[in-house]
Amino acid sequence: MSGLDITDLSKHYGSFHAVKSISLGVLPGEFVVMVGPSGCGKSTLLRMIAGLETVDGGMIRVGDMDVTHAEPSKRGVAMVFQNYALYPHMTVDGNMGFGLRMAGASREVIAAAVSRAAGILRIADHLPKLPKGLSGGQKQRVAIGRAITRAPKIFLFDEPLSNLDAELRTRMRVELGRLHQDLGATMIYVTHDQVEAMTMADRIVVLRDGEIEQMGPPLDLYNRPANRFVAGFLGAPRMNIVAARIVAAEDRVVTVEAACLGRIPLELDVTEGRALLPGEPVTLGLRPEAFRGGDLPLRLIVQLVESLGRETLVHGHPIGVGTALGDPEGNGGDGAEDALVIQLPDQQRPRMGDAFEARTDRRALYLFDADGRTRRFARVG
Amino acid sequence: MMYETSRNGVAGRPGHAREHLTYLLMLAPALLLLGVFVFVPVVLVIAGSFYEFSLTSEDGRFVGLGNYLRIAGDEIFWIALRNNIIIVVGSVVLQVGMGTVLAAILDRGIGVGRTLLRTIIFAPMVISSVAVGLVWTIILDPNVGPMNAAVTGLGLTPPRLGWLGDPTVSIWVILGIATWQYTGFLMVLILAGLQSVPKELYQAAALDGATGLRAFWHITLPSIRNVLVVAVLITTVGGFKIFDLVFVTTGGGPANATQVLGTYIYLQAFNIGDLGHAHAMSVVLLMIAVVLGWLQLRVSRTA
Amino acid sequence: MMNNALRPAVLAALLAFAHPAVADDQVQIKFWTLNDAGMAEVYAEAIKAFETTNPGIHIVHEEFPADSYKTAIQVALNGSEPPDAFFNWVGEDSARLVRSGLVADITAYGTEETGFQSVLSPAWIDSLTYNGRIYGVPTEAVSKYFYYNRSFFAEHGLEVPATFGELTQLCRDIRAIDPTIVPLPLGNSERWKLNHYITMLNERIVGAEAAADDYSLKASEDQLFTDPGFVEAWRKVLELQKAGCFQDAPNATAPELTRAMFSSGASPMIYCGSWCAAIFDADGFTDYAMFQMPPVEGGKGAAGTNFVLVQGFQVPVASKHPEEAVRWLSFLVSPEISRLMAERMGRIPANPAQLGQSTALTEQFKWMAQDVSAVTAQINVLDVLLENSVSEAYLNAGVEVLNGTMTPEAAMESIRAAALKAKERM
């Protein structure tokens, strides 16, 4: 079992810098999930690790071996694609054994590896079928089985479950987790799905514009996002961002004023960064689930109510902030949003257009400076 | 089983007879055209193959299978059939083979100038065979043609009797011209097939250790199998039907060396006026076509 | 004019019910030809002139493309609406129609002073005479000559050959002057070029009369094409080849190219049809003269014979107006129309009477027309004369002899085999 070491990896497409000097160490047996907005370079990075893209600079090591320029098949990695990429003219059996066949393994070895993988994934019944005779979930299982038969040191998954329906996705997610435990293999997993990221990852890597924004265990990232981007990226619905201004500052405590919340003194957790002097614009962050009562009232005009049964999402425009109902982006100047989302833990039916008062606690507030860096985290628990 | 039940369901419905009538009426024009332009001539040709007659004789003499027996003993018929087979096998190997290689190069190898190259290679296809034949007779002319000059320039000796005048090389030269003309078409056909192969398949194959020729063999070829079957069939049928190219370049000569069934049937019918003989050979050609058509149906069903 | 022509017709139509006999007042002659470029205008002029002097006759001219013409004629002659006069090639094409009784015996017509029997020479009339009866009117002919480059011959002191031996010597002499010159290029890619040589060589060696029974397949089975002269004729072809007359690959060379070799001055001789003169003139090359295929030493050919391919018109037996049709055909071979055909279309007419007065014709053309009219026995080209499968055998033998894939003896064996088969079918 090997880990993966990436140092200063970069990639250009023409003049476009798709991967910018990324360094990342993955421990043996670790499950790393990569997230980030579309086009940020997740697939590119994964494909560079697999050897499907050339490397412009930097180094990739699998275990102790430098594989930066090795053939894809010589790297000890296997990849599972979003659209399965099964060989349509080969049976399930043939698909799964293809890698070993190319490596010159004997019939018996191939058969043993295939039946072991088929057993793990419970697709033994489908071995003689062609891929076109399989359901989406079965196809993805075969694709994973194909990866397993090769007994790779590292598994790479590029959005493997996104073509499946929600129910199947949930089941497969659990299964993949079990598989990871059974095999104990190193896995790198790209997804857009928050739940997948949060539940499966030992560590999440957040990418943006070809760079790593932050990495760490899921809850660390959720609770202590290094900047407003990461804070906004993790968690659904997204964290509410409210524009504010410093009105007083002394040592580690600043007083901020926001139109909808009034004046609030806050203790800083991070002192390095730009100086927070009075008059400095900042933003405050509030997770939607943070409105469970507290000392801070917040009134808003209800614009949309989503009743999900177990919870209710109320979208609204805070009273006291310049109205910008017509703004389709819903964004104020400073990355702050005009519309807030409040997640209520029960079933409520506020009417649209009515005023609605929610209460939150100052302990739940995040503070970001004008550079977007987090200066204060919410207090958890 | 399901199918049967649902069919019976339709059959049991009232108004079923009227529906049938509608289908029949809608098909009628096509059936009529098919009958007049395909069925009737075919029947006439088959009937004619049992008579001995000429363009000028008013009615023929019934000879039973006589014309077919004459075919069996007609040495030139067998030369023509052999030449057709040379063209068919050669075309399948060269045109489909080179078409596949060129398509693969354009699909994966070359990035720039791909469209231009594709157009150039495809271009001969849009020229009529007659024009192609005429152009090549000029290129291959033993006195002034550039081909002799080129071959001599390479230090080789062109055939003394001319490319199209030497009975031992002329059929191969015609095969070459046909290849020049049709390879581009097959390339475009196969290229379309290649481009519909998902890129991920190649990536998966690369991870499995199949790149380059191995990927071509294990991934590309099986993926475009249907296209290749169609290409082989088109080429085979074309090889049996070949007429104008031979007619224009050699007229079947020198001394029947490049005779193919098409030109030989024409010769027997219109130059020699032995229509019974020509009819019988047409029927043989028809049988070959029918067998090929049946094969095509079978292959495309199983694929 | 139009009115004059129409009035009787309308009248006839009106009266037809009451007096059917009057309907014959205006005679319509349906006249079929090939659609040679420019010919329609010439015919239109001739028709106009003819109708002025023959108001009772109306000529309806219809044209057909050459490739479908034979079929069209065949169908029409067996059908209910045949033409009254139609173009045909003289030879097997005309003879076949005579044999099957589809064309009329016109011996009784055209005997008046301006009739074709009075204005054409007996040799010409003979070309469409079968068993002493006349079955058509010949109008024009093509022939075949060795053209030579006058300046080249003068410059190197070369002489027109008087015998076949001298012709082969001529080739050697020219090769001696410059071995890269092809003395007598042969464009046999379409096979008929060598067939024209062998047509004349057979005549020069076997003799037209001796060969006639072989050609018509009338000779007995053990005699058919056994005259050693036929083999000898093929040997003469090989003699020409050995003397360096031809270029290397005659079977792969197009006739057009050899004509260009001659008219560009690259080659000093060519065996070419009478129609080639107009081509060379159009190429801007006029420094040529011609001579006939010379006699072969020891051959049995008759003096005064030459390759002449006659074309003319026949009248279907079904025509209701054979007399009027022949009157129109006689007009076509009148001195005036014959001259018009020569001047406008470069045709060698059956009636050369007025050609000498023409200033529009070249001296070479006048020489050819004179030479053709002086021919006492017209030699028909083999691929027209012979039964189709025998003709095919002759054409292929020519290719193989030139390629060296068949000896003269083997060539004649293959031709004899084809002839025996054809005779058996007859």
Ligand SMILES: Nc1ncnc2c1ncn2[C@@H]1O[C@H](COP(=O)(O)OP(=O)(O)OP(=O)(O)O)[C@@H](O)[C@H]1O
């Ligand atoms: N072959 C290529 N040529 C040029 N640009 C490319 C190529 N492949 C990717 N890119 C660019 O590189 C950037 C990163 O692409 P990549 O596929 O890695 O994004 P991603 O993070 O996987 O996005 P998604 O979540 O939508 O899959 C994108 O801006 C994309 O346009």
Ligand SMILES: [Mg+2]
């Ligand atoms: Mg991606």
